[in-house]
Amino acid sequence: MPRPKGDHEARRRDVSEAVWQVLAARGFAGLTLRTVAAELGASTGLLTHYFPTKRALVEYALDLLEQRTLARRRAAGTRTAAPGGRAAPHGPGTLRDALLDILPMTPEAAAGNRIWVSSWDAALADPVLSAGHARRYAAGRDRLTERVAAAQELGALPPGDPAGIAAGAQSFVLGLVVQALFDPEAFPPHRQVELLDDYLASLSGRPGHHDGEGAPEGGAAGVP
Amino acid sequence: MPRPKGDHEARRRDVSEAVWQVLAARGFAGLTLRTVAAELGASTGLLTHYFPTKRALVEYALDLLEQRTLARRRAAGTRTAAPGGRAAPHGPGTLRDALLDILPMTPEAAAGNRIWVSSWDAALADPVLSAGHARRYAAGRDRLTERVAAAQELGALPPGDPAGIAAGAQSFVLGLVVQALFDPEAFPPHRQVELLDDYLASLSGRPGHHDGEGAPEGGAAGVP
Numbered sequence: 001m002p003r004p005k006g007d008h009e010a011r012r013r014d015v016s017e018a019v020w021q022v023l024a025a026r027g028f029a030g031l032t033l034r035t036v037a038a039e040l041g042a043s044t045g046l047l048t049h050y051f052p053t054k055r056a057l058v059e060y061a062l063d064l065l066e067q068r069t070l071a072r073r074r075a076a077g078t079r080t081a082a083p084g085g086r087a088a089p090h091g092p093g094t095l096r097d098a099l100l101d102i103l104p105m106t107p108e109a110a111a112g113n114r115i116w117v118s119s120w121d122a123a124l125a126d127p128v129l130s131a132g133h134a135r136r137y138a139a140g141r142d143r144l145t146e147r148v149a150a151a152q153e154l155g156a157l158p159p160g161d162p163a164g165i166a167a168g169a170q171s172f173v174l175g176l177v178v179q180a181l182f183d184p185e186a187f188p189p190h191r192q193v194e195l196l197d198d199y200l201a202s203l204s205g206r207p208g209h210h211d212g213e214g215a216p217e218g219g220a221a222g223v224p
Numbered sequence: 225m226p227r228p229k230g231d232h233e234a235r236r237r238d239v240s241e242a243v244w245q246v247l248a249a250r251g252f253a254g255l256t257l258r259t260v261a262a263e264l265g266a267s268t269g270l271l272t273h274y275f276p277t278k279r280a281l282v283e284y285a286l287d288l289l290e291q292r293t294l295a296r297r298r299a300a301g302t303r304t305a306a307p308g309g310r311a312a313p314h315g316p317g318t319l320r321d322a323l324l325d326i327l328p329m330t331p332e333a334a335a336g337n338r339i340w341v342s343s344w345d346a347a348l349a350d351p352v353l354s355a356g357h358a359r360r361y362a363a364g365r366d367r368l369t370e371r372v373a374a375a376q377e378l379g380a381l382p383p384g385d386p387a388g389i390a391a392g393a394q395s396f397v398l399g400l401v402v403q404a405l406f407d408p409e410a411f412p413p414h415r416q417v418e419l420l421d422d423y424l425a426s427l428s429g430r431p432g433h434h435d436g437e438g439a440p441e442g443g444a445a446g447v448p
Contacts, residue, residue: 029346114348117344120406133406137403164422171399172392174402195395202429
């Protein structure tokens with residue numbers, strides 16, 4: 001007798017949660033059918049119904065990581081958005097919020113970033129997975145490009161190819177994520193904000209390296 | 225009868241080379257006593273003489289990666305340095321050379337960066353290894369800080385805390401490395417140079433996003 005549909009959906013949610021728990025505890029290096037089955041309290045055989053191959057499991061985990069990261073950032077954005085959701089009149093405005101949302105400013109964001117970094121080795125080792133990650137980062141740059149263009153319209157950023165500025169900004173925050181994960185003492189949240197604000201100030205043509213002069217007005221407002 | 229010393233040194237070189245070949249072919253995810261023994265054509269038992277634990281092997285491989293990376297960058301620097309080794313009078317000069325040397329501009333540099341990225345997951349999973357990587361990146365920032373200070377003395381960069389500028393520059397290139405490894409078509413060498421030059425131009429207070437106006441004089445000169 002076939003199970004009712006609701007049962008199947010519930011099982012899928014359980015599988016997602018088990019994959020997530022394994023990622024959080026062990027990263028992609030520890031992601032196997034066996035560890036997910038153990039987390040789920042199920043047999044490896046059941047898991048092969050969902051993931052016929054290791055690559056299918058990794059691909060699923062990468063999608064799950066993307067979904068949960070975007071959901072977390074949307075939630076953080078909702079919490080910190082100005083009333084009415086309008087861009088702040090100072091600095092590059094919502095570009096800054098988007099970049100802050102990527103940085104490991106909270107334990108939750110640090111844990112998510114830790115999983116992303118652990119995904120890079122697995123993804124680079126497989127052309128299909130690597131193409132998926134390339135697509136995800138390209139989509140991230142597209143989202144940043146929109147915010148750069150909006151900041152340019154407001155006059156908060158000078159003219160220039162918004163896609164190039166977005167690619168530079170994405171590089172800057174990804175590298176800062178790596179630095180902060182390895183050396184949280186050298187890169188506590190306030191230092192991350194300082195470095196990001198220096199970066200944004202120099203993009204705006206107002207370099208002022210954390211001497212307090214060039215930082216965008218509003219300082220750390222909007223930090224999650 | 226004890227083996228002569230020269231024999232021991234030769235064996236150490238063979239072990240280093242075997243570790244390097246495994247890293248190049250499989251990254252840190254594929255680095256085990258078994259794979260290194262197979263590459264060396266030796267028994268796993270012999271390897272445990274050199275590396276009593278998996279961590280000792282990974283630690284050794286991280287040191288080897290650092291040594292070989294610095295040797296490659298020094299060799300590239302020697303090839304591209306101006307006669308007399310003086311900093312070029314334009315732009316941030318040798319800071320730019322140091323940052324270009326990190327980027328995956330050549331197949332050799334791309335392979336080395338691929339190994340670095342594969343090391344991050346292994347290193348972050350272990351506090352001792354993580355501290356080692358933190359120390360390596362701090363040393364890299366110190367080297368960049370010297371170049372930032374030199375560029376400031378030449379008037380090629382405006383005043384400001386050189387350590388902060390160096391931390392920002394290291395973040396920028398590390399993130400660009402990750403982007404370029406995942407999407408070499410979107411980030412071919414000339415695009416990497418363009419983005420780096422835009423970044424350096426904005427640090428110099430001369431933003432000009434690859435419209436040709438703000439790029440440092442000399443363009444791609446000195447690219448390996």
